[in-house]
Amino acid sequence: MPMFSHSDHIREIESVSLGASTGRDEQVVKSWLRCIEQHRLDPTQACEAYILPDGELRAHRQQSEELIAIARSGLENLFRQVAGQNYVLLLSDRKGVTVEFLGDPLFDNNLRKAGLYLGSEWSEARAGTCAVGACLEAGEALTIHQTDHFDNTHTPLSCTAAPVYDTSGDLAAVLDISLLSSPIRKTSQNLALHLVAATVRRIELANLMAQTRDEWVLRFARSPEFLDVDPEAAISIDGSGRIIGMTHGGAKILARSVGLDWRQPDGLIGQPIARFFDMEIDDLPDLTRRRPTQDRLVFARDGNALFAHAIEPHHKVQAPVLAREQIPVSLRGLSGGDPQMAALQAKAAKLAGKPLPILLQGETGTGKEYLAKAIHDGAAVKGKFVAINCAAIPEQLIESELFGHLPGAFTGASAKGRKGLIEEADGGTLFLDEIGDMPLSLQSRFLRVLAEREVLPVGAARPKPVNLRVISASHRDLGLLVREGRFREDLYYRLNAATLSIPPLRERRDFDWLLETVVARHRPVGEGLAVSPAALLALRAHGWPGNIRELDNVIAVAAALCQDGVIEPGDLPETLTSAAAVAVRLDDASAGPAALKAMLGACGWNISETARRMGVDRSTIHRQIKRYGLTALN
Structure with a gap:
């Protein structure tokens, strides 16, 4: 890139604002446009580096205290890797304020003046295009090199940053590695980009492990040789098989497996692991170090194969065990033996008093x-x-x-x-x-x-x-x-x-008991009310988005419509009878694939639930998925 004067730099920004093309990276162009259109910054007006007063900095550091403690080891290790190359490391919070800093104390005055110092604010609205601010906006690792900066004050700098995501998938901080002066070519910072991204990946993994010590953690790598020593991504899973935490790499694997956007983590957290992988919570023990690394292979719903390492909870959480007579009578009637409900009843019994x-x-x-x-x-x-x-x-x-x-x-x-x-x-x-x-x-x-x-x-x-x-x-x-x-x-x-x-009702294993409870509630005094086998098949196959309330309404209407006290498929809503039609023989080459795909979709690709509703075992479902080449995306 040729040497630019300040006036050349200003003219380039102005031309980009008018729609002209440039050789800059896309993220740089987007940031320049945000600076002009959203932040109302003027490229002709110099913006000196801003350092927060001690009191405000203290508040920012207190809010980030836990993250700083977890990240410090990674920062120090990265600083050792670039020792002697005049790099400065900044850890900024989600507001762009530097809450941790590592640099050569001999250059303190120069670093402070340039804003590469503890307490500096590098939000895009404050500093214009810069690595920290652009990273907060884009959510991706990037380099802002010299005249990529919006403000002329910062054009001597070369800054590379990567986002740090918390276990819920929200952007929590940014790790930046910067130089006061650097070679002209932007590609000179490619190694810095790799190092900062690798450090962030390890910080996120350490944070996940610290946050979920009493839950399962599943770590992933594309190569078995690095699985146990330097995994690429990880997720944490609770005792019921639901996703409760993830690294940024883990979020991308989950989102890609079912065609979702990783930028919307609420669609990932809380979902059963079976929605994303061809596995259940009971399969995790088979992925521990007791088995050879090359045998620990899992398949995502999009067909992606990954090597996985499951780490058991430090303290296995046992569901509270109470004898039936120790549970208040009012709580005993809430389930018919479902394991999740049994644990809930026991916990509620202890809390009731x-x-x-x-x-x-x-x-x-x-x-x-x-x-x-x-x-x-x-x-x-x-x-x-x-x-x-x-x-x-x-x-x-x-x-x-x-x-x-x-x-x-x-x-x-x-x-x-x-x-x-x-x-x-x-x-x-x-x-x-x-x-x-x-x-x-x-x-x-x-x-x-x-x-x-x-x-x-x-x-x-x-x-x-x-x-x-x-x-x-x-x-x-x-x-x-x-x-x-x-x-x-x-x-x-x-x-x-x-x-x-x-x-939810679709996850409960005591559906037949619940159904009989609801039917008994609507059975006229002195009369009979039963469900025919065909209607039972339709009721079992339904996804029940309205849960028990929906079930109660369906049975109330069916009880009023049925003849001779027997509920038939014709007494049920059409949405239920169409679900029953899905449950055909799986070995029917013409209807089987469609039926299986429809049922998998209704169950959120939960293999166990699909097998239960179709009246077969899990191995049959797995075999037919492979036979028909089904994935969540096809």
Whole structure:
């Protein structure tokens, strides 16, 4: 690249803003355009490096304290690799503020002046096009070399950066390696790009291992020789087989396997491992070091083959074991032997007698209110169980519904006043369904109820003491709402002293028991009500997006339509009878592939669930997938 004057540099940026082409990398051009169009920066105005005051820097470092501790070893190792080459290492947080720094102390003054120093802010809005800022925007490793920088002040620098993602798939930090001066050619920084990306990969892996010591970790490599010593990616998996963490490389493997975008990690976290790989949680022990490395091969749903190394939990988490008679009667009737529900019942039984707030998580229709009432009944308290759906009450009425009001407290208020639902639950349990829909304006008031154990009715001057247990529920990810600023973090941690996750109906192994329970509920007194084998096949094959509530509605309608007390396929919705038609013989060469593909799709490519619904064993499903060459993408 020829030497440019400052005026040449400014003219090039201006021409790019007008749509002219240039030989710059695509990420550089995109950053220049953001600087002009979004950040309203002027390339003719110099922007000196900015160093945060000590107090602000201290706050940024405290927020990144855990990440700094985990990353420090990787940073020091990288610094040793480039010793004597005048490189400076910067670890910046997601705001672009340098929270850790490694450089030659002999050049401190020059580094500080250039902004390559602790406390410097390299966000794109502050500094223009730079490696840290562009990396935060693009989410990918890149080099911003000399006149790639937007601001003339920074054109002597050559900076290479890579993003550090947290275990949830969110961009948490940026690792940057920079030079005050460097060779003219940008390719001179290719090795720096490789080194910083490799260091970030190891930092993410160390972070994942630290965050999930009590869960399974599955590490991947394309070569068996490097699998156990320097893996390329990793994911963590809980005891029920769901993804709970990942490195950036792990996120890309998961997303690619089912055709998703790794930039939307919410579609990956919480999903069963069987959705992405031809395996189940029970297969993980076969991927430990007990087997030769070359034999530990797994297949992603897109057909990609990877060598895998499973690391067992440091402390195996055992489901709480309680004898049936130790579980309150109210909780015993919630399942018919499903393992996930059995563990949930045992945990709920231990919590029932303790006044801890409980958060219930689960899809719509899974029975969160039934569980809340069962916990209340199991606690054997004198007070009432009071339920309120935060999504069903108009926002302008929620405050008076919850807190009550004095006579004439507001226009339209009852002349006698009204006791609020919180006060109604005094001595008992307040159940807040869809807590994620509670307006922010009320969240702070409700936080006070939990903290102070008192309620202030609308229009009152003095609060009233209350003693109650709060059970809340949501089908939404409250953690995500907190990160988006739509739910108070302090209230979130007050509500989920304990969290109980209810499995969706499609994952429960006690479907036949649940079905019989629902049928019995709708069986007329003194009459019979049964399900024919053909209708049973249709009910088993359905995916049940509405869960138990949907099942209850289907049986209620079928009971009203059926003849002679027997539910036939014709009494069921068309969506269910079409699902039953899918369950044909798998060895039918004309219909088998389509039927199997449809059922796999309905089950999220969960092999065990597909086998259960089709009435065959897992090996048959595996064999037919290979026979027909099926993948999640074809």
